[in-house]
Amino acid sequence: MPPPRSVVIVAYPGVQALDVTGPHEVFAGAAGAVRARRDGPAPYEVVVASVDGGPITSESGLAIVTIPLAEVHDVDTLVVAGGSGVLSACDDGALVATVGRLAGRARRVVSICSGAYVLAAAGLLDGRRVTTHWARARGLAARHPEVDVDADPIWTRDGDVWTSAGVTAGIDVALALVEDDLGVEVAEHIARCLVMFLRRPGNQSQFAAPVWRSRARDAPVRRAQELIESDPAADHRLGVLARKVALSERHLLRRFTAEVGVTPARYVATARVEAARRELESSDDTVATIAARVGFGTAESMRRTFVRDLGAAPDDYRRRFSHHRKDHAS
Numbered sequence: 001m002p003p004p005r006s007v008v009i010v011a012y013p014g015v016q017a018l019d020v021t022g023p024h025e026v027f028a029g030a031a032g033a034v035r036a037r038r039d040g041p042a043p044y045e046v047v048v049a050s051v052d053g054g055p056i057t058s059e060s061g062l063a064i065v066t067i068p069l070a071e072v073h074d075v076d077t078l079v080v081a082g083g084s085g086v087l088s089a090c091d092d093g094a095l096v097a098t099v100g101r102l103a104g105r106a107r108r109v110v111s112i113c114s115g116a117y118v119l120a121a122a123g124l125l126d127g128r129r130v131t132t133h134w135a136r137a138r139g140l141a142a143r144h145p146e147v148d149v150d151a152d153p154i155w156t157r158d159g160d161v162w163t164s165a166g167v168t169a170g171i172d173v174a175l176a177l178v179e180d181d182l183g184v185e186v187a188e189h190i191a192r193c194l195v196m197f198l199r200r201p202g203n204q205s206q207f208a209a210p211v212w213r214s215r216a217r218d219a220p221v222r223r224a225q226e227l228i229e230s231d232p233a234a235d236h237r238l239g240v241l242a243r244k245v246a247l248s249e250r251h252l253l254r255r256f257t258a259e260v261g262v263t264p265a266r267y268v269a270t271a272r273v274e275a276a277r278r279e280l281e282s283s284d285d286t287v288a289t290i291a292a293r294v295g296f297g298t299a300e301s302m303r304r305t306f307v308r309d310l311g312a313a314p315d316d317y318r319r320r321f322s323h324h325r326k327d328h329a330s
Helices: 017-037 086-090 093-105 115-121 134-143 169-182 184-193 219-230 238-244 249-260 264-282 287-294 299-310 314-321
Strands: 005-010 044-050 054-057 063-068 077-080 108-112 155-158 161-164
Touching: 005 017, 005 093, 017 044, 017 108, 017 169, 017 184, 077 093, 077 115, 086 093, 086 115, 093 115, 108 115, 108 169, 115 134, 115 161, 155 169, 161 169, 169 184, 219 238, 219 249, 219 264, 238 249, 238 264, 249 264, 264 287, 264 299, 264 314, 287 299, 287 314, 299 314
Parallel strands: 005 044, 005 077, 044 063, 077 108, 108 161
Antiparallel strands: 054 063, 155 161
16 A cells, blocks of 8 residues: 655644645545545545644634644645735745745645745745635735736646635645545545535636625726626626726726726626526526526526536536425426
């Protein structure tokens, strides 16, 4: 049997507790699942480490026990968690230097949420496409213009560097890492144990859920948001929206994207997905009928957008989340 892979999760004062515990539970769960099926060593050994070791206080006040980073010698997967203390962590020369040194030994390097700031400070993200929490993306790009920051996906992989968006996305990327190592069956087992109804692919948008929509301060942009949300099925082409809010198409596109974080077209698609989700959960209408009613036009257009944004086709989504018990045909 191969020896266990060493997973080292780097923490610091002010770390987001779920950025640490979420991936930890996934790797530990995978180890337990594999050991339950066969004799021999577990596939992972997971430790949480900080510069000085001992207990550190997370941003929520939860104390997390760590070992000193100096005691870490073998590392297969290096994971750097995010949190409100990340900028202070980036100013800690010992932490950044140690992360850089350990990354040189690791098979792969991972950041959760704003942990990408630490990887960037160590020079590990130069020229790579990465993601982070949408609220942190602009700051990361400004601080490190040499890094290609994409605020949209929940996780990305660029070679041996994996980066993820905030909090629960750390569980998604950890599941993807387990799948890469041990196969889809083990990853799906862990997802079920964690009661994750829909294991999300990396290309799912961070903006797929309405709670994450930024409300613009700019009155014309905010008006455009309201028009889209009040009637997702209406004609929301850029020229039509621009006329309704008394802006040129160019100005609306620039100001909307800057304030909201996505283009008007992407915002429209997200609003239509939300409307379609509600219909799929609560009605018996066919996918084609719902697609026409919420503005997608065709069932195929709606299917492509669902797969892109949610990682599941409309029929699959309905089977998981419908309030009705009867079978549905599209």
